[in-house]
Amino acid sequence: MQNTSDTDPGGDGFSDGHVSAVQALGTTGIVHRPVGPAESRSASRLWWDADADDYQATHGEFLGDVRFRWCPEGLVESEAGLLGPVDGRDVLEVGCGAASCSRWLATQGARPVGLDLSAGMLRQARAANARSGVDVPLVLADATELPFPDARFDLACSAFGAVPFVDDSAAVMREVHRVLRPGGRWVFATTHPLRWAFPDDPGPEGLTVYHSYFDRTPYAEFDDDGRATYVEHHRTLGDRVRELVGAGFELVDLIEPEWPEGHQEVWGQWSPLRGALVPGTAIYVCRRD
Numbered sequence: 001m002q003n004t005s006d007t008d009p010g011g012d013g014f015s016d017g018h019v020s021a022v023q024a025l026g027t028t029g030i031v032h033r034p035v036g037p038a039e040s041r042s043a044s045r046l047w048w049d050a051d052a053d054d055y056q057a058t059h060g061e062f063l064g065d066v067r068f069r070w071c072p073e074g075l076v077e078s079e080a081g082l083l084g085p086v087d088g089r090d091v092l093e094v095g096c097g098a099a100s101c102s103r104w105l106a107t108q109g110a111r112p113v114g115l116d117l118s119a120g121m122l123r124q125a126r127a128a129n130a131r132s133g134v135d136v137p138l139v140l141a142d143a144t145e146l147p148f149p150d151a152r153f154d155l156a157c158s159a160f161g162a163v164p165f166v167d168d169s170a171a172v173m174r175e176v177h178r179v180l181r182p183g184g185r186w187v188f189a190t191t192h193p194l195r196w197a198f199p200d201d202p203g204p205e206g207l208t209v210y211h212s213y214f215d216r217t218p219y220a221e222f223d224d225d226g227r228a229t230y231v232e233h234h235r236t237l238g239d240r241v242r243e244l245v246g247a248g249f250e251l252v253d254l255i256e257p258e259w260p261e262g263h264q265e266v267w268g269q270w271s272p273l274r275g276a277l278v279p280g281t282a283i284y285v286c287r288r289d
């Protein structure tokens with residue numbers, strides 16, 4: 001992706017860490033072009049199923065089996081407390097991947113449910129459930145059509161899950177609003193929108209603007225038949241605020257985690273070099289009316 005799966009839109013090829021998914025899918029090119037809901041869903045399933053094992057091998061140790069990390073900057077919920085009290089709360093994790101955040105929430109007395117579009121990522125989640133002995137419920141579904149009744153949850157969260165990968169992220173906001181109880185919080189992290197303008201390069205090449213921040217045309221990787229194998233959608237900061245307000249949320253805070261001194265972990269395009277200069281993550285803290 002533009003970021004968390006470490007491909008390389010502004011560089012000269014695809015990520016080193018995700019070569020096997022690129023090869024398995026026969027990805028041959030990169031383009032900015034319109035990508036609708038069905039093609040986005042299909043590309044995300046293809047990508048995350050193909051990349052699940054590499055993603056876990058590359059990032060699993062940093063993420064931990066039972067840890068709630070919001071972002072490559074390393075911010076953890078045990079210190080940030082962005083969700084507020086979780087004990088006894090029903091919590092939905094959107095785009096849970098291997099569901100480390102849900103397992104951490106379970107150890108804090110919450111009742112989490114992890115939801116993801118990718119069977120491959122949920123296979124990693126089941127393996128981590130078994131490894132850790134913290135067994136959280138997992139649901140295979142699309143974030144734009146949540147398979148839950150109205151007002152099912154007290155809280156919802158997402159660490160880089162689903163939101164950047166759907167064509168209609170306003171629909172995700174509306175769905176999360178629907179399944180939350182009044183007063184519930186929706187806290188989600190995405191790549192900071194400013195990063196759209198820069199190449200996904202953790203080094204000095206990643207410091208020069210190459211693309212318009214205002215160009216919302218999706219980023220897509222494709223195979224020889226033109227089939228999208230990976231897609232990312234961009235919203236400016238203003239777009240995102242309008243989506244949230246339009247769905248009925250109040251934006252309580254916007255966290256832009258700073259790169260911690262001494263933190264050396266490079267995650268795709270996130271690095272100490274860039275982190276010192278440009279925000280890499282935006283965390284939206286919202287309250288349902």
Ligand SMILES: C[S@@+](CC[C@H](N)C(=O)[O-])C[C@H]1O[C@@H](n2cnc3c(N)ncnc32)[C@H](O)[C@@H]1O
Nearest residue numbers: 004048095096097117118142143159161162165
């Ligand atoms: C960058 S990974 C993040 C995973 C996990 N939250 C983490 O912190 O490692 C993005 C996740 O979003 C999921 N995803 C993408 N599109 C989705 C959709 N439309 N609905 C639900 N999940 C989706 C992917 O399958 C993948 O597991």
